[in-house]
Amino acid sequence: MSAGDVGAAITRAHRDEWARVVAALARRFGDLDVAEEAAAEAFATAVERWPADGVPPNPGAWLTTTANRKAIDRIRRESKRDGKHREALVLSDNDPPEPLGVIEDERLRLIFTCCHPALAMESRMALTLRLVGGLTMPEIARAFLVPESTMGQRITRAKAKIKATRIPYRVPSAEDLPARVAGVLAVLFLVFNEGYLATGPGTDPVRHDLTTEAIRLTRLIRALLPADGEVAGLLALMLLTEARRGTRVSASGELVTLAEQDRGAWDAALVAEGHRLVRERLAAGVAPGRYQILAAINAVHTSARDVRDTDWSQVVALYDLLVRLDRSPIVALNRAIAVAELDGPEVALAAVDRLSGELAGYHAYHATRADLLRRLGRGGQSRAAYDAAIELAGNSAEIAYLTRRRDQLV
Amino acid sequence: MQYLLTVIDDGTGPDTPTEEAAIDVFNERLRAEGHWVFAGGLGAPDSATVVDNRRDEAVFTDGPFVESKEYLAGFWIIEAADLDVALKLATDGSKACNRKVEVRPFL
Numbered sequence: 001m002s003a004g005d006v007g008a009a010i011t012r013a014h015r016d017e018w019a020r021v022v023a024a025l026a027r028r029f030g031d032l033d034v035a036e037e038a039a040a041e042a043f044a045t046a047v048e049r050w051p052a053d054g055v056p057p058n059p060g061a062w063l064t065t066t067a068n069r070k071a072i073d074r075i076r077r078e079s080k081r082d083g084k085h086r087e088a089l090v091l092s093d094n095d096p097p098e099p100l101g102v103i104e105d106e107r108l109r110l111i112f113t114c115c116h117p118a119l120a121m122e123s124r125m126a127l128t129l130r131l132v133g134g135l136t137m138p139e140i141a142r143a144f145l146v147p148e149s150t151m152g153q154r155i156t157r158a159k160a161k162i163k164a165t166r167i168p169y170r171v172p173s174a175e176d177l178p179a180r181v182a183g184v185l186a187v188l189f190l191v192f193n194e195g196y197l198a199t200g201p202g203t204d205p206v207r208h209d210l211t212t213e214a215i216r217l218t219r220l221i222r223a224l225l226p227a228d229g230e231v232a233g234l235l236a237l238m239l240l241t242e243a244r245r246g247t248r249v250s251a252s253g254e255l256v257t258l259a260e261q262d263r264g265a266w267d268a269a270l271v272a273e274g275h276r277l278v279r280e281r282l283a284a285g286v287a288p289g290r291y292q293i294l295a296a297i298n299a300v301h302t303s304a305r306d307v308r309d310t311d312w313s314q315v316v317a318l319y320d321l322l323v324r325l326d327r328s329p330i331v332a333l334n335r336a337i338a339v340a341e342l343d344g345p346e347v348a349l350a351a352v353d354r355l356s357g358e359l360a361g362y363h364a365y366h367a368t369r370a371d372l373l374r375r376l377g378r379g380g381q382s383r384a385a386y387d388a389a390i391e392l393a394g395n396s397a398e399i400a401y402l403t404r405r406r407d408q409l410v
Numbered sequence: 411m412q413y414l415l416t417v418i419d420d421g422t423g424p425d426t427p428t429e430e431a432a433i434d435v436f437n438e439r440l441r442a443e444g445h446w447v448f449a450g451g452l453g454a455p456d457s458a459t460v461v462d463n464r465r466d467e468a469v470f471t472d473g474p475f476v477e478s479k480e481y482l483a484g485f486w487i488i489e490a491a492d493l494d495v496a497l498k499l500a501t502d503g504s505k506a507c508n509r510k511v512e513v514r515p516f517l
Contacts, residue, residue: 118493165515166411168492176494 013059018134023106042067123158233292236277240298243270255401312341329358363392418510419483436506451484
């Protein structure tokens, strides 16, 4: 076996087995620190040994056994040093697992613990990427644009809180499950957006990796909770968004709107997989949640070969459903953008103007108004709205786009 | 494991009879389910006296040690298997007393 093959085997084992190894150790030793460190040591040992000894026939079992040994070594060292035995298990699991209708997987416990609502959202994202995703601390720090020491403290603090407050290491009860799954999905969607919104030629490639990682983790949750419609919906939403990533920013670093994107360059395989998931949810005949509706909206867009073929009445109907679940002004703004295509810019502008109180500080509100005013031939007002949008926008690709549109006004 | 549930008043003022009745029901449930350790309501912050005897002579100061719009109005000490159980009880406690509740573990 060549060095390249061994390297590939280690990468594959890391991708496929990391979370399983950490989860199994966390369960056995009741300590996330021990689990994380022993798993990292086991992979380091693999890097050292596999090139000489060959890749073991069952890499996952080899890694788990090695990590177990490392954890026991560490616990022995510590109990010798401290002259006392380790405290009783800190990660508790008092109840028998609830029947979930799926194969009980240790990784689910790990995910629910990392995404516990008592932890700050930024800690949940960092812990999930480290303990479930297996990203290194420097990778996570770079992806969130914070110093490594800050990210290290964030993760250490979160693990300390899990221990001190006794956040349980288990799959939530059936009664709490929907809310807790929603919490996990919110974490993954934020991770995805963190990577997606950073899209741009000058952006650190690690940030693009966040979208890939978010998709991979959502696939994992889907494999573990196959009956959950919102899990399928979020995965479809991510896939249909990711499919367009390459066409979203021009060579010169300017944002390309959905209407102007080169549809032939969308990733056809991702679009097809996203459409399959949306169809599967439609066939299920269960009232869709937020992510399923957003996925369906994206499916309508990605079904049109040309922007002029877009079924806007379908898009507006889906937004009407979404508005019932989510009263946020941002949903209302996006609905208005679709309304402009169906009923014209004047109707849409009236709807957008009603949001002025809540969205005055949001760049997309001003950008939407600017575009609608432009289409209504109200150049002066449009220019002022573009100015406000540029002032508030943080993303360089978006600023470049808005500036060009403003300067094209006559 | 024991947790301290502190009741935070942010301008709600004294308990209403409805709140007191709801708190009684909640306390009964804590006892019935074996979570009860201790609980109490506290006088208003302006009834506080701060004592500092770290030097030669004890100094008494009238009023709370921090002036704040939010103050500790009362507390429960509960026994719970883990944080999920404690958070669930705090959720019901917050509803009963109509105030925010902070959950902290004892060491």
